Amino acid sequence: MARDWRTNDVVIVGCGLSGLTAGLFLLRRGYGVTILERRSSYGGLCGTFEMDGREFVIACNDFGQGLVRTLEELGVPLRFKSKKTRIFYGDRVYELPLSAGTALRLAPHMRALARFFLGLRRARRAGEGTRSLGEFVDSTVGRCEAGDLLKLPAYLMGVRPEDFQLHSLWDEFQYDYGYSKPATPVGGPQVLADTLANRFLAGGGTILLSTECRNVHTDGDGYTLDTSAGELRARAVLSTAERTDPALPGSKPGLPVSMFCVAVSKELPYPEEIHTLVHYPPGISDWFGKLDSGVPSSEFGFHLFRSELPEKPDHYTLNIYFYLPRGVEEPEGAYVQQAEDYIFSHAERMLPGLGKAILYKRFVSPRMFSQRHGLSSRVTPLITGPGIPKADNHDAGTGLYYAGNSVFPPGDHAGAAILSARISAGLIANRLSP
Numbered sequence: 001m002a003r004d005w006r007t008n009d010v011v012i013v014g015c016g017l018s019g020l021t022a023g024l025f026l027l028r029r030g031y032g033v034t035i036l037e038r039r040s041s042y043g044g045l046c047g048t049f050e051m052d053g054r055e056f057v058i059a060c061n062d063f064g065q066g067l068v069r070t071l072e073e074l075g076v077p078l079r080f081k082s083k084k085t086r087i088f089y090g091d092r093v094y095e096l097p098l099s100a101g102t103a104l105r106l107a108p109h110m111r112a113l114a115r116f117f118l119g120l121r122r123a124r125r126a127g128e129g130t131r132s133l134g135e136f137v138d139s140t141v142g143r144c145e146a147g148d149l150l151k152l153p154a155y156l157m158g159v160r161p162e163d164f165q166l167h168s169l170w171d172e173f174q175y176d177y178g179y180s181k182p183a184t185p186v187g188g189p190q191v192l193a194d195t196l197a198n199r200f201l202a203g204g205g206t207i208l209l210s211t212e213c214r215n216v217h218t219d220g221d222g223y224t225l226d227t228s229a230g231e232l233r234a235r236a237v238l239s240t241a242e243r244t245d246p247a248l249p250g251s252k253p254g255l256p257v258s259m260f261c262v263a264v265s266k267e268l269p270y271p272e273e274i275h276t277l278v279h280y281p282p283g284i285s286d287w288f289g290k291l292d293s294g295v296p297s298s299e300f301g302f303h304l305f306r307s308e309l310p311e312k313p314d315h316y317t318l319n320i321y322f323y324l325p326r327g328v329e330e331p332e333g334a335y336v337q338q339a340e341d342y343i344f345s346h347a348e349r350m351l352p353g354l355g356k357a358i359l360y361k362r363f364v365s366p367r368m369f370s371q372r373h374g375l376s377s378r379v380t381p382l383i384t385g386p387g388i389p390k391a392d393n394h395d396a397g398t399g400l401y402y403a404g405n406s407v408f409p410p411g412d413h414a415g416a417a418i419l420s421a422r423i424s425a426g427l428i429a430n431r432l433s434p
């Protein structure tokens with residue numbers, strides 16, 4: 001298949017959130033855009049899949065206000081709901097964003113929290129963004145309940161607190177990601193991806209599903225992409241696949257998520273105002289530290305959420321995420337059983353009646369996830385070493401552009417991915433403009 005390259009000002013590799021967002025920004029600037037996607041559906045990590053006749057969320061599910069604003073700006077018609085995260089810590093329960101009950105429960109920790117936030121302001125002014133959250137909390141607050149709660153952002157990103165750098169806390173505000181007020185799309189993540197894709201198609205873009213890009217080369221006059229469906233020509237190429245060059249010293253891969261996919265009777269009440277329920281045992285630096293160094297831990301955190309998918313007659317589905325020790329991609333049956341016993345005994349307190357309401361339950365290991373989706377379940381794909389910035393959005397050597405969580409700006413969530421898409425689309429548009 002040889003195409004007229006003038007119809008492909010830009011070819012984008014990958015039809016996840018960053019590919020679709022970059023495509024929409026480029027269409028708006030008047031360029032012809034084709035997106036290639038090796039999977040057979042839109043959205044990459046943002047979507048759903050069917051397993052044994054039930055629909056489950058693939059990976060991402062809860063977003064920030066930055067994404068909501070960007071979609072509004074692009075004219076993507078979607079509704080979001082604001083929901084809370086409920087954290088079960090020992091015998092206490094906290095909620096984020098703060099509820100009145102949580103504020104009361106935090107009252108005994110006010111002095112510790114004030115020490116932390118004042119220290120954080122000083123650290124920011126002093127340019128100490130590469131200090132680790134773990135070390136910083138231990139030195140300002142100590143190893144205690146308040147300290148564990150302050151380390152929660154590290155757990156949510158799948159990173160041990162000692163590897164989570166302080167600047168990630170203020171990047172949230174610097175880049176206006178808006179995760180302090182989370183938003184879930186009505187209809188779930190596949191609706192989000194499909195609505196973006198439909199907007200892109202309606203604007204004149206082309207999407208080639210089940211089409212893999214195998215190689216890209218330049219002849220000085222443009223780019224030729226070797227794909228599973230033949231050759232394509234383009235004036236510029238934007239890749240949303242993970243950028244693995246240059247090697248970033250002191251960096252290591254994040255831990256992949258393991259999950260239980262669960263279907264429960266529709267009769268089981270799920271709290272309307274809550275998206276995520278987190279089991280967060282005391283001592284995260286110890287238990288996450290063990291997992292990160294490849295050692296099993298008898299206590300570990302996990303979180304679960306109800307898929308916000310359209311109603312089914314008799315059930316709804318839940319995903320339960322947790323981390324196995326580093327290096328374990330496919331655990332043995334006995335290990336899975338232990339994890340299952342631990343998780344479901346604690347989950348009963350978080351969602352009373354869960355055990356009796358389960359209609360279906362299946363474990364998905366990191367390896368099964370990769371095999372099934374052709375994607376990685378690492379929430380943080382690469383934990384960069386202190387002071388090491390993410391790779392650039394443009395490779396001056398090859399001329400290729402990049403978007404997604406492996407490149408600028410900092411952050412390992414959909415908010416950062418779509419901001420990188422916007423930045424790369426802007427660079428491409430400026431380069432192509434006459």
Ligand SMILES: Cc1cc2nc3c(=O)[nH]c(=O)nc-3n(C[C@H](O)[C@H](O)[C@H](O)COP(=O)(O)OP(=O)(O)OC[C@H]3O[C@@H](n4cnc5c(N)ncnc54)[C@H](O)[C@@H]3O)c2cc1C
Nearest residue numbers: 014016017018038044045059060061062213377404413414
């Ligand atoms: C388990 C998990 C939970 C998460 N939860 C959240 C959350 O709740 N909120 C949040 O904000 N973020 C979350 N994230 C992060 C979020 O999923 C990502 O930031 C976001 O989806 C990245 O979008 P992307 O388009 O850059 O990448 P992807 O979604 O990975 O899309 C890249 C696409 O490129 C395609 N592709 C790659 N190579 C080729 C090729 N050679 N040819 C053709 N196609 C190719 C892939 O098939 C894929 O569809 C989560 C991540 C994980 C793993």
